[in-house]
Amino acid sequence: MLQTTAVVIGAGHAGLAMSRRLTERSIDHIVLERGEVANSWRTQRWPTLRLLTPNWQTRLPGHDYAGDDPDGFMPAAGVVATLTRYARLVGAPVRTGVTVHTVRAAPEGFQIRANGDVLRARAVVLATGACSRPAIPGAADAVPPSITTLTPLSYRDPGQLPNGGVLVVGASATGVQLAGEIHRSGRPVTLAVGEHVRLPRTYRGRDIFWWLEATGLLAERYDQIDDLTRARHLPSPQLTGTPEAITTDLNTLTALGIRIVGRLGRITHGVAQFSGALANTCALADLKMNRFLNRADEWATASGLDDELPPPHRFAPIRVDPRTPLELDLTSGEITTVLWATGFRPDHSWLDVPVCDRNGHIRHDGGVVTGAPGLYVLGMPVLRTRASTYIHGAGADTEALAGHLHSFLSSRRR
Numbered sequence: 001m002l003q004t005t006a007v008v009i010g011a012g013h014a015g016l017a018m019s020r021r022l023t024e025r026s027i028d029h030i031v032l033e034r035g036e037v038a039n040s041w042r043t044q045r046w047p048t049l050r051l052l053t054p055n056w057q058t059r060l061p062g063h064d065y066a067g068d069d070p071d072g073f074m075p076a077a078g079v080v081a082t083l084t085r086y087a088r089l090v091g092a093p094v095r096t097g098v099t100v101h102t103v104r105a106a107p108e109g110f111q112i113r114a115n116g117d118v119l120r121a122r123a124v125v126l127a128t129g130a131c132s133r134p135a136i137p138g139a140a141d142a143v144p145p146s147i148t149t150l151t152p153l154s155y156r157d158p159g160q161l162p163n164g165g166v167l168v169v170g171a172s173a174t175g176v177q178l179a180g181e182i183h184r185s186g187r188p189v190t191l192a193v194g195e196h197v198r199l200p201r202t203y204r205g206r207d208i209f210w211w212l213e214a215t216g217l218l219a220e221r222y223d224q225i226d227d228l229t230r231a232r233h234l235p236s237p238q239l240t241g242t243p244e245a246i247t248t249d250l251n252t253l254t255a256l257g258i259r260i261v262g263r264l265g266r267i268t269h270g271v272a273q274f275s276g277a278l279a280n281t282c283a284l285a286d287l288k289m290n291r292f293l294n295r296a297d298e299w300a301t302a303s304g305l306d307d308e309l310p311p312p313h314r315f316a317p318i319r320v321d322p323r324t325p326l327e328l329d330l331t332s333g334e335i336t337t338v339l340w341a342t343g344f345r346p347d348h349s350w351l352d353v354p355v356c357d358r359n360g361h362i363r364h365d366g367g368v369v370t371g372a373p374g375l376y377v378l379g380m381p382v383l384r385t386r387a388s389t390y391i392h393g394a395g396a397d398t399e400a401l402a403g404h405l406h407s408f409l410s411s412r413r414r
């Protein structure tokens with residue numbers, strides 16, 4: 001039986017950053033990865049996906065973006081290349097092609113079954129990602145069988161879709177990007193819009209992520225956020241990363257010819273029913289966007305930047321057609337594909353340690369798993385700060401958790 005001090009499961013950016021932090025502290029460890037380094041970006045993302053965070057923000061411990069397009073948006077293949085280089089740079093001891101089947105508590109730590117082997121470790125870091133499975137609403141069961149259904153994990157390009165109309169359910173980062181791409185392939189697209197976070201791509205000449213970082217919003221700590229559960233379940237911002245850095249809001253999509261409808265509720269006898277509250281949903285998203293822009297303007301003034309930046313301005317509210325349909329008959333032949341862009345969830349089904357709540361979420365305090373000393377989780381939304389949701393957030397998160405892990409091992413030794 002192989003014995004090591006720590007096992008990191010998953011060689012995405014979070015697992016690799018943790019490996020770097022453990023190496024810095026001379027903590028003996030291995031990284032187990034079922035595929036190759038950056039497996040999610042190789043196998044679970046569609047090829048035209050571009051990060052919605054700008055290149056300059058793709059930084060990890062010991063690595064800053066050094067390319068010639070800091071304001072651009074990296075395609076999925078670029079993320080694979082970046083993480084592959086990073087794994088080499090930090091000398092991460094990754095064992096590829098090793099799937100972890102169970103993690104159990106054992107005397108002095110944990111027992112890990114991976115492929116045919118059994119390992120023992122005093123600490124385990126779960127870095128298997130927050131987006132391993134699509135989150136699909138119950139209404140999906142009522143989609144007529146004649147309709148092709150896809151999720152962002154199975155979507156590759158519009159060529160795999162049958163001819164005909166497409167209903168994209170969900171208008172956050174994934175939904176708006178895929179709605180635009182499928183529309184450009186010549187298929188009529190209907191986009192069902194629930195609660196969303198509207199943000200412009202750029203404001204006063206700077207990328208919105210510059211503002212989110214500069215104003216301190218991304219650095220807000222998990223233990224200082226009033227409604228943490230809500231913050232952890234907020235949809236991704238309605239943003240796309242395009243070479244032209246365009247804003248992809250609902251007005252843009254409507255102008256392209258995409259039909260906007262309300263949140264999908266039930267599907268009864270093949271008829272999809274949409275919420276009549278679309279105008280309110282959009283007004284609320286506008287309100288929250290303007291609240292953030294107010295904060296940005298106040299910050300700019302307080303920082304003495306008003307002379308450097310273009311003047312403040314506001315964006316047109318989202319226009320909702322009062323004749324927006326509330327129903328769509330999925331048996332009429334008008335729609336041939338439903339794409340569920342309704343979010344993602346993690347997969348910790350192989351974790352045999354009783355640390356999940358009744359909704360299946362791991363209970364943790366900023367990544368330190370509750371009730372299982374030596375067990376840590378990374379990569380969950382707002383794990384320690386609002387930045388934890390993004391690649392660059394792993395730097396501070398892994399620093400804190402590696403520090404905790406180091407103290408845990410030291411206290412055990414004493």
Ligand SMILES: Cc1cc2nc3c(=O)[nH]c(=O)nc-3n(C[C@H](O)[C@H](O)[C@H](O)COP(=O)(O)OP(=O)(O)OC[C@H]3O[C@@H](n4cnc5c(N)ncnc54)[C@H](O)[C@@H]3O)c2cc1C
Nearest residue numbers: 010012013014034039040051052053100128129379390391
């Ligand atoms: C569509 C989409 C777009 C995103 N866009 C951005 C963006 O623009 N900017 C940004 O900063 N973030 C973005 N994110 C969020 C986040 O950065 C990514 O989800 C990122 O991949 C998470 O990194 P991770 O290391 O936590 O997990 P992952 O990259 O998912 O890595 C987890 C690894 O664990 C491995 N694994 C899983 N289970 C096992 C097992 N049982 N045994 C062994 N190995 C296992 C997987 O193969 C995988 O390699 C996006 C996410 C999605 C889904």
